[in-house]
Structure formats: C-alpha cells, structure tokens
Amino acid sequence: MTTTTSTRTIAVNQDIQAQKKRRAAELRTSFAERGTFVVNLVSSPGAGKTSLLEATAKYWQGRRSMAVLVGDLATERDAERLRPFVPVEQLTTGGACHLELSLVERGLERLPDEDYEFLFIENIGNLVCPASHDLAEHLRVVLMSTTEGDDKPGKYPKMFRTSGAVVVSKSDLLPHVPFSVDAALADARLIQPDLRAFTVCSLSGEGIGDWCDYLDDARQRMLTSPQQVIEHAEK
C-alpha cells in the first residue's frame, strides 16, 4: 500500500528565545513588586566584576540588603570571596559561556528567600554570548578595565547597545597604561548614547560612592515607576 503524503507550512515567526524572554519578563516584574532591583554585571574575564561587588558591599556595610549570584565555568572561588559580606550562590555552568535564565532560577532557589533591595548577577566573563540572554535584570552594566583596549565598545556592539551603564575599573592603573577613558566612553556612546558612565578603583574605593548612589537612584526609579524601568530593560 502506498502512503499519500502532503506538505504544509506552519508560520511561527517569533524569536527563538521568545518563551525564555516571556519568563524573564515575568520574573523581572515580580522582582520589581518585591522591591528587588536586579543588576546583570557583564565584562571580559578579569575586568573586576567580583572586586566591584566586594567594594559595593563594603561601601554599604549592611545599609542595603543585597545578594549575589555569581557565574563561572568551574570553582566556587568568586562566591568564597563575596561570602564574608553578602548572601551568595555560585552558579557553575560546567562549560557554557554565558548564564541562562534557568541557571539563575536554580540559584534563586538556593538563596535565602528574602526581599533583597539589590540582586547582582555576576555573569561569565565574556562580552559576546551573555549579550543575547535576558536574565530578568532591570539594568545591565558592562565593566571595562583600564588594562583592556579603549577601542573595545566598537568591537562588541551588541553588549554595549544592550547595556544601561558602563563602569571603567582599575582607575589606579591609568597613569601606567595607554587607556583613555574619554576615548572608551566616546566609542561606547556611538553605540548607546544614553549609557551612564562611572570610573572606579575597587581596591581603594575611589568612585564607588557615585556608583552606589546611582544604583540607589535606579532602584528608587523602579519603585516609583516600575513600568517605565521594565520597558526600558526590555527595549
């Protein structure tokens, strides 16, 4: 017996990550309702994400409640550095080059269930893949250290285009390296003109006050007009 087959075409026309994006949007709204401002911290490896979080926690000294989810391919080293200051969970990806929402959700289950004022997600050191993954954050912050090239933003347009703020770290090394803060920020603003910029030295604490004030303001904006902040994060 012969079988009669036919072909039909089903139109889908949606982003491959549409479902994940919807889940991220729901989570972002529920964080806003609980008063938790979520920051996704991205950079190349070694730019100083963990140091910035240490400096932030030290600056606040318990005046703000914060928790950290930290991603790495292997080891608990970053979590161990932060544990003396704040509740922290390490997300080891085993090999994935970026964090995904499901890993964040798993980490959240292990964190003490509290209404934190700030939740920081320290992404895997990588300026490429993490740019394509929404982790339910309200703000994406990209870190650049002065030991990197100041022409980096133009080379990683998606990451800078999808970020709301840029932090230039290791400012104490500026006299010794050919990095120009002005050139780096000018390059970044060609891609994203609204980028807020901070120059910090996490070791000495220089610039950390301004950075923390900015975070306070950003959280305040989320509390007063959540919809605006949520839409901005999703654009």
Next chain:
Amino acid sequence: MHELSLVRSLLRQVERLRRQHGGIAVETIEVEIGPLSGVEPLLVREAFDALVVEESLAGAELVIHNVPLTARCLNCCADFELTEFDFCCTSCESRSIKITGGDEFRLLTVSLQSDLEAEETAKQISGKSAGART
C-alpha cells in the same frame, strides 16, 4: 559559542510543532538571522548539522535568511538600514534611534510532511468519539 544551545532549543521547538500538528517528518526549517542577533550563521549551520540527527529530525533542511539591521529614528521618524554598526540616523544624524529588525534569531516557518491517510483515520476516530459523547 552559544550557537549549539540556541540551535538545540530551536530543534526542540520544531519537534514540538511536528508532534502538535501530527507531522511524520520535517522538511524545511526557515530561520532569520540579523547582524545584531548574537549568532553567526556559519556556526548555526554547523550546529544544526551536528544536532539534527540527535534530535531525530534527520533529513530536515535548514534555510537561513540573512536580514539587515534596520532602525527608526526617534527624532525624524525615518526608517533606515544600518551598516557597520553605526547607530546613527542616515537622514538627520541623530543617535536617538530604535532598532526595528536584525537583532534577533527568529524561527519563521516549519514545513511538515503529513500522512494524509493517517490524518483521515485520526479525523474519523475523533469524529466517532465526539459523536459517542453526545
């Protein structure tokens, strides 16, 4: 480097669609990739070739449409195409622009092969059971 995980997620969506629609095989999968999608078309193709067998969709063909990066100027409302990641309006040179396309990896269509006789039988069965309930 995340192409493997994105293509795996794509193939799972396709397999779900196939089952939902009772297809016996997937013939063609059409996707759209833009310059700011964060994926490299060549690596998507390699990932597809590697995974298509594993996800039991062997024989399916992947068609990739490369689309340009497009934007709308928030100042003068012009719609334009961006080249070289220069995020600037080509008419009024404003940098206040909104990306309107080319920043995603999209699944466009899935062509399924279905067995007409099996479908007919399935319709008859569901028709009978529906009749039995009334």
